[in-house]
Amino acid sequence: MKPEEYSSKDYLPLGYYPWPDLINPHAEQMGKDMDGWIDNEYTFLxxxxxxxxxxxxxxxxxxxxxxxxxxxxxxxxNxxxxxxxxxxxxxxxSSLEEIQQLRVRCVDILKxxxxxxxxxxxxxxxxxxxxEFRALMPELWVDRFIYYFYQSFRYGIELEYPYKIAQRxxxxxxxxxxxEYSVLMRPYLIFGEIESGLVLxxxxxxxxxxxxxxSYMTRIVAWQNDIHSLPKEMAKGTEVFNLVFVLQQEYNLxxxxACSQASRIHDEELSKVLALHAEYREFGEYQEHIDKFVYYAGVGLQGVNSFYLETERYRHGGVGFAWPEISRNLNK
Structure with missing residues:
Protein backbone atom coordinates (compact mmCIF):
# COMPACT_ATOMS: atom_id res chain seq x y z
CA MET A 1 0.00 0.00 0.00
CA LYS A 2 1.32 3.42 -0.99
CA PRO A 3 0.88 6.28 1.51
CA GLU A 4 -1.49 8.13 -0.82
CA GLU A 5 -3.75 5.05 -0.96
CA TYR A 6 -4.26 5.04 2.80
CA SER A 7 -7.70 5.96 4.16
CA SER A 8 -8.46 5.83 7.87
CA LYS A 9 -12.14 5.11 7.23
CA ASP A 10 -11.11 1.67 5.98
CA TYR A 11 -10.18 0.87 9.60
CA LEU A 12 -12.48 3.07 11.69
CA PRO A 13 -15.58 3.97 9.67
CA LEU A 14 -18.47 6.14 10.82
CA GLY A 15 -20.57 4.51 13.54
CA TYR A 16 -17.90 1.96 14.45
CA TYR A 17 -18.69 1.86 18.18
CA PRO A 18 -21.67 0.44 20.12
CA TRP A 19 -22.81 3.87 21.34
CA PRO A 20 -25.00 6.48 19.60
CA ASP A 21 -23.46 8.98 17.19
CA LEU A 22 -24.88 12.35 18.25
CA ILE A 23 -24.30 16.09 17.82
CA ASN A 24 -24.93 18.79 20.41
CA PRO A 25 -27.86 21.04 19.37
CA HIS A 26 -25.76 24.12 20.17
CA ALA A 27 -23.03 23.17 17.66
CA GLU A 28 -23.60 26.18 15.39
CA GLN A 29 -23.23 28.70 18.21
CA MET A 30 -20.23 26.78 19.55
CA GLY A 31 -18.59 27.25 16.16
CA LYS A 32 -19.24 30.99 16.21
CA ASP A 33 -17.79 31.18 19.72
CA MET A 34 -14.63 29.33 18.74
CA ASP A 35 -14.07 31.39 15.60
CA GLY A 36 -14.38 34.50 17.74
CA TRP A 37 -11.78 33.25 20.21
CA ILE A 38 -9.41 32.38 17.37
CA ASP A 39 -9.78 35.80 15.74
CA ASN A 40 -9.80 37.96 18.85
CA GLU A 41 -7.83 36.08 21.52
CA TYR A 42 -5.32 33.83 19.73
CA THR A 43 -3.48 36.75 18.19
CA PHE A 44 -0.08 35.23 19.02
CA LEU A 45 -0.73 32.86 16.11
CA ASN A 78 -15.28 24.05 23.91
CA SER A 94 9.82 23.89 21.97
CA SER A 95 12.65 22.72 24.21
CA LEU A 96 11.93 20.39 27.13
CA GLU A 97 12.57 23.27 29.53
CA GLU A 98 10.03 25.46 27.71
CA ILE A 99 7.47 22.65 27.77
CA GLN A 100 8.00 22.12 31.49
CA GLN A 101 7.65 25.85 32.17
CA LEU A 102 4.41 25.93 30.21
CA ARG A 103 3.03 22.97 32.17
CA VAL A 104 3.95 24.50 35.53
CA ARG A 105 2.42 27.85 34.60
CA CYS A 106 -0.82 26.32 33.26
CA VAL A 107 -1.27 24.20 36.39
CA ASP A 108 -0.59 27.24 38.60
CA ILE A 109 -3.29 29.16 36.75
CA LEU A 110 -5.75 26.27 37.03
CA LYS A 111 -5.09 26.28 40.78
CA GLU A 132 -16.12 28.66 34.20
CA PHE A 133 -15.62 25.11 35.47
CA ARG A 134 -15.61 26.30 39.08
CA ALA A 135 -18.97 27.99 38.48
CA LEU A 136 -20.44 24.76 37.14
CA MET A 137 -18.80 21.90 39.02
CA PRO A 138 -17.89 20.92 42.61
CA GLU A 139 -14.33 21.32 43.86
CA LEU A 140 -13.82 17.54 43.75
CA TRP A 141 -14.38 17.52 39.99
CA VAL A 142 -12.25 20.61 39.34
CA ASP A 143 -9.35 19.04 41.29
CA ARG A 144 -9.79 15.87 39.21
CA PHE A 145 -9.64 17.88 35.99
CA ILE A 146 -6.48 19.71 37.09
CA TYR A 147 -4.78 16.46 38.06
CA TYR A 148 -5.63 14.79 34.75
CA PHE A 149 -4.34 17.83 32.87
CA TYR A 150 -1.10 17.62 34.85
CA GLN A 151 -0.79 13.86 34.29
CA SER A 152 -1.23 14.11 30.53
CA PHE A 153 1.38 16.84 30.27
CA ARG A 154 3.92 15.47 32.74
CA TYR A 155 3.79 11.79 31.76
CA GLY A 156 2.70 12.17 28.15
CA ILE A 157 4.10 15.18 26.31
CA GLU A 158 7.25 15.39 28.41
CA LEU A 159 8.11 11.68 28.26
CA GLU A 160 7.66 11.70 24.47
CA TYR A 161 10.22 14.46 24.08
CA PRO A 162 13.54 12.54 24.02
CA TYR A 163 12.20 10.06 21.46
CA LYS A 164 10.93 12.82 19.20
CA ILE A 165 14.28 14.60 19.40
CA ALA A 166 16.14 11.37 18.61
CA GLN A 167 13.56 10.58 15.90
CA ARG A 168 13.28 6.99 17.03
CA GLU A 180 -1.94 6.55 27.00
CA TYR A 181 -1.05 9.93 28.49
CA SER A 182 0.33 11.83 25.50
CA VAL A 183 -2.94 11.49 23.58
CA LEU A 184 -4.15 14.10 26.12
CA MET A 185 -7.57 12.47 26.52
CA ARG A 186 -7.72 12.02 30.29
CA PRO A 187 -8.99 15.50 31.19
CA TYR A 188 -11.54 15.34 28.37
CA LEU A 189 -12.88 11.94 29.41
CA ILE A 190 -14.40 13.24 32.64
CA PHE A 191 -16.52 15.83 30.82
CA GLY A 192 -19.18 13.10 30.79
CA GLU A 193 -19.63 13.78 34.51
CA ILE A 194 -20.78 17.29 33.55
CA GLU A 195 -23.39 15.86 31.16
CA SER A 196 -24.73 13.25 33.55
CA GLY A 197 -24.63 15.42 36.66
CA LEU A 198 -23.25 12.38 38.47
CA VAL A 199 -19.76 13.11 39.76
CA LEU A 200 -18.06 9.93 40.93
CA SER A 215 -7.03 3.39 30.91
CA TYR A 216 -8.59 1.27 28.15
CA MET A 217 -10.76 4.09 26.88
CA THR A 218 -7.86 6.50 26.79
CA ARG A 219 -5.82 4.02 24.78
CA ILE A 220 -8.71 3.52 22.35
CA VAL A 221 -8.61 7.26 21.58
CA ALA A 222 -4.82 7.06 21.24
CA TRP A 223 -5.13 4.33 18.61
CA GLN A 224 -7.97 6.27 16.93
CA ASN A 225 -5.76 9.31 16.74
CA ASP A 226 -2.80 7.35 15.40
CA ILE A 227 -4.92 5.74 12.68
CA HIS A 228 -6.64 8.97 11.61
CA SER A 229 -3.59 11.25 11.88
CA LEU A 230 -1.32 8.94 9.89
CA PRO A 231 -1.64 10.87 6.57
CA LYS A 232 -0.44 14.07 8.26
CA GLU A 233 2.38 12.29 10.10
CA MET A 234 3.61 10.44 7.02
CA ALA A 235 3.87 13.82 5.30
CA LYS A 236 5.93 15.23 8.15
CA GLY A 237 8.48 12.43 7.78
CA THR A 238 9.98 12.83 11.26
CA GLU A 239 7.08 11.73 13.51
CA VAL A 240 7.82 8.61 15.56
CA PHE A 241 5.06 8.57 18.17
CA ASN A 242 2.42 6.71 16.22
CA LEU A 243 1.35 3.10 16.78
CA VAL A 244 1.70 2.27 13.08
CA PHE A 245 5.32 3.47 12.95
CA VAL A 246 6.18 1.66 16.18
CA LEU A 247 4.72 -1.60 14.86
CA GLN A 248 6.64 -1.19 11.60
CA GLN A 249 9.89 -0.81 13.51
CA GLU A 250 9.32 -3.53 16.10
CA TYR A 251 8.12 -6.24 13.69
CA ASN A 252 9.53 -5.04 10.36
CA LEU A 253 6.03 -4.73 8.88
CA ALA A 258 1.16 -2.37 10.45
CA CYS A 259 -2.18 -0.62 9.90
CA SER A 260 -4.03 -3.93 10.17
CA GLN A 261 -2.18 -4.77 13.39
CA ALA A 262 -2.92 -1.32 14.83
CA SER A 263 -6.60 -1.87 14.08
CA ARG A 264 -6.53 -5.23 15.88
CA ILE A 265 -4.88 -3.65 18.94
CA HIS A 266 -7.59 -0.97 18.96
CA ASP A 267 -10.34 -3.60 18.80
CA GLU A 268 -8.78 -5.59 21.65
CA GLU A 269 -8.88 -2.51 23.91
CA LEU A 270 -12.52 -1.91 22.97
CA SER A 271 -13.43 -5.52 23.79
CA LYS A 272 -11.76 -5.18 27.20
CA VAL A 273 -13.79 -2.09 28.08
CA LEU A 274 -17.07 -3.75 27.16
CA ALA A 275 -16.22 -6.99 28.94
CA LEU A 276 -15.00 -5.33 32.13
CA HIS A 277 -18.03 -3.06 32.38
CA ALA A 278 -20.44 -5.93 31.72
CA GLU A 279 -18.86 -8.31 34.23
CA TYR A 280 -18.12 -6.14 37.26
CA ARG A 281 -21.39 -4.87 38.70
CA GLU A 282 -20.37 -4.44 42.32
CA PHE A 283 -20.70 -0.68 42.79
CA GLY A 284 -23.94 -0.85 44.76
CA GLU A 285 -25.70 2.50 44.98
CA TYR A 286 -23.10 3.97 42.61
CA GLN A 287 -23.72 1.50 39.78
CA GLU A 288 -25.87 4.07 37.96
CA HIS A 289 -22.99 6.56 38.22
CA ILE A 290 -20.61 4.03 36.65
CA ASP A 291 -23.04 3.09 33.90
CA LYS A 292 -23.53 6.75 33.02
CA PHE A 293 -19.79 7.38 33.15
CA VAL A 294 -19.13 4.52 30.71
CA TYR A 295 -22.04 5.54 28.49
CA TYR A 296 -20.91 9.14 28.14
CA ALA A 297 -17.28 8.11 27.66
CA GLY A 298 -18.49 5.73 24.93
CA VAL A 299 -20.49 8.48 23.24
CA GLY A 300 -17.28 10.50 23.39
CA LEU A 301 -15.34 7.72 21.66
CA GLN A 302 -17.96 7.51 18.94
CA GLY A 303 -18.05 11.29 18.63
CA VAL A 304 -14.33 11.89 18.33
CA ASN A 305 -14.11 9.16 15.68
CA SER A 306 -16.82 10.91 13.67
CA PHE A 307 -14.95 14.19 14.06
CA TYR A 308 -11.71 12.63 12.82
CA LEU A 309 -13.53 11.47 9.68
CA GLU A 310 -14.87 14.94 8.86
CA THR A 311 -12.11 17.34 9.93
CA GLU A 312 -9.48 18.77 7.60
CA ARG A 313 -6.90 18.58 10.40
CA TYR A 314 -5.28 15.32 9.23
CA ARG A 315 -5.47 15.62 5.45
CA HIS A 316 -2.83 13.96 3.29
CA GLY A 317 0.31 16.02 2.94
CA GLY A 318 -0.29 17.79 6.24
CA VAL A 319 -2.04 20.66 4.44
CA GLY A 320 -4.78 20.92 7.08
CA PHE A 321 -2.47 21.19 10.08
CA ALA A 322 -1.45 24.43 11.82
CA TRP A 323 2.28 23.78 11.78
CA PRO A 324 4.13 25.85 14.42
CA GLU A 325 6.89 28.32 13.69
CA ILE A 326 10.26 26.77 14.49
CA SER A 327 11.55 29.76 16.50
CA ARG A 328 8.41 30.36 18.61
CA ASN A 329 8.79 30.47 22.41
CA LEU A 330 5.27 30.11 23.83
CA ASN A 331 6.34 31.19 27.31
CA LYS A 332 6.74 34.78 26.15
Missing part, protein backbone atom coordinates in the same frame (compact mmCIF):
# COMPACT_ATOMS: atom_id res chain seq x y z
CA UNK A 46 -0.10 33.93 12.54
CA UNK A 47 -3.05 34.78 10.31
CA UNK A 48 -2.46 31.56 8.35
CA UNK A 49 -2.49 29.48 11.53
CA UNK A 50 -5.70 31.10 12.74
CA UNK A 51 -7.42 30.41 9.42
CA UNK A 52 -6.22 26.81 9.56
CA UNK A 53 -7.65 26.31 13.05
CA UNK A 54 -11.00 27.68 11.90
CA UNK A 55 -11.05 25.23 8.99
CA UNK A 56 -10.47 22.33 11.41
CA UNK A 57 -13.88 23.07 13.01
CA UNK A 58 -12.68 21.86 16.39
CA UNK A 59 -15.99 22.90 17.93
CA UNK A 60 -17.50 19.88 16.19
CA UNK A 61 -15.23 17.64 18.23
CA UNK A 62 -16.76 19.20 21.35
CA UNK A 63 -20.26 18.93 19.91
CA UNK A 64 -19.87 15.31 18.88
CA UNK A 65 -18.11 14.09 22.02
CA UNK A 66 -20.51 15.75 24.49
CA UNK A 67 -23.88 16.06 22.77
CA UNK A 68 -25.89 16.46 25.99
CA UNK A 69 -24.09 19.49 27.38
CA UNK A 70 -26.21 22.59 27.84
CA UNK A 71 -24.89 25.65 26.04
CA UNK A 72 -23.59 27.08 29.32
CA UNK A 73 -21.79 23.80 30.09
CA UNK A 74 -20.37 23.63 26.58
CA UNK A 75 -18.52 26.94 26.81
CA UNK A 76 -15.55 25.87 29.02
CA UNK A 77 -15.43 22.44 27.34
CA UNK A 79 -12.80 26.64 25.13
CA UNK A 80 -10.56 23.89 26.50
CA UNK A 81 -10.78 21.93 23.23
CA UNK A 82 -9.21 24.84 21.36
CA UNK A 83 -6.72 25.73 24.10
CA UNK A 84 -5.40 22.19 24.54
CA UNK A 85 -5.18 21.41 20.82
CA UNK A 86 -3.38 24.69 20.06
CA UNK A 87 -1.06 24.18 23.02
CA UNK A 88 -0.12 20.67 21.89
CA UNK A 89 0.37 21.75 18.28
CA UNK A 90 2.44 24.83 18.99
CA UNK A 91 4.99 23.21 21.34
CA UNK A 92 6.22 20.97 18.53
CA UNK A 93 9.56 22.80 18.32
CA UNK A 112 -5.82 29.98 41.10
CA UNK A 113 -2.92 32.12 39.85
CA UNK A 114 -3.81 35.02 37.56
CA UNK A 115 -2.21 35.27 34.12
CA UNK A 116 -0.04 38.31 33.50
CA UNK A 117 -1.21 40.87 30.92
CA UNK A 118 1.67 40.03 28.57
CA UNK A 119 0.97 36.27 28.59
CA UNK A 120 -0.68 34.91 25.46
CA UNK A 121 -4.08 33.28 24.96
CA UNK A 122 -2.90 29.84 26.10
CA UNK A 123 -2.66 31.28 29.62
CA UNK A 124 -5.48 33.83 29.47
CA UNK A 125 -7.93 31.20 28.24
CA UNK A 126 -6.81 28.75 30.92
CA UNK A 127 -7.93 31.21 33.60
CA UNK A 128 -11.35 31.54 31.95
CA UNK A 129 -11.65 27.76 31.72
CA UNK A 130 -10.83 27.48 35.43
CA UNK A 131 -13.40 30.08 36.45
CA UNK A 169 10.31 5.38 18.78
CA UNK A 170 10.57 3.39 22.03
CA UNK A 171 9.64 -0.27 22.25
CA UNK A 172 5.99 -1.14 21.75
CA UNK A 173 5.55 -1.83 25.47
CA UNK A 174 6.94 1.54 26.57
CA UNK A 175 5.19 3.33 23.72
CA UNK A 176 1.78 2.05 24.85
CA UNK A 177 2.48 3.26 28.38
CA UNK A 178 3.45 6.80 27.34
CA UNK A 179 0.89 7.11 24.54
CA UNK A 201 -17.01 10.14 44.59
CA UNK A 202 -13.29 9.69 45.10
CA UNK A 203 -13.48 6.16 46.54
CA UNK A 204 -15.41 5.04 43.44
CA UNK A 205 -13.28 6.99 40.97
CA UNK A 206 -10.12 5.42 42.43
CA UNK A 207 -11.53 1.89 42.23
CA UNK A 208 -9.25 -0.37 40.19
CA UNK A 209 -12.04 -1.32 37.78
CA UNK A 210 -12.90 2.33 37.07
CA UNK A 211 -9.25 3.22 36.60
CA UNK A 212 -8.75 0.27 34.26
CA UNK A 213 -11.80 1.30 32.20
CA UNK A 214 -10.38 4.84 31.95
CA UNK A 254 4.79 -3.14 5.69
CA UNK A 255 2.54 -0.10 6.01
CA UNK A 256 -0.53 -2.20 5.21
CA UNK A 257 0.31 -4.91 7.74
Missing amino acids: TEKQRETYKKMRLHMCTARMWPDLTYEQSIPC RFMLQYVALDDQIEH GAQPRPEENALYQQMALIRD PPSLTLFKTIR PEHIFEHIVVQKII SLKD
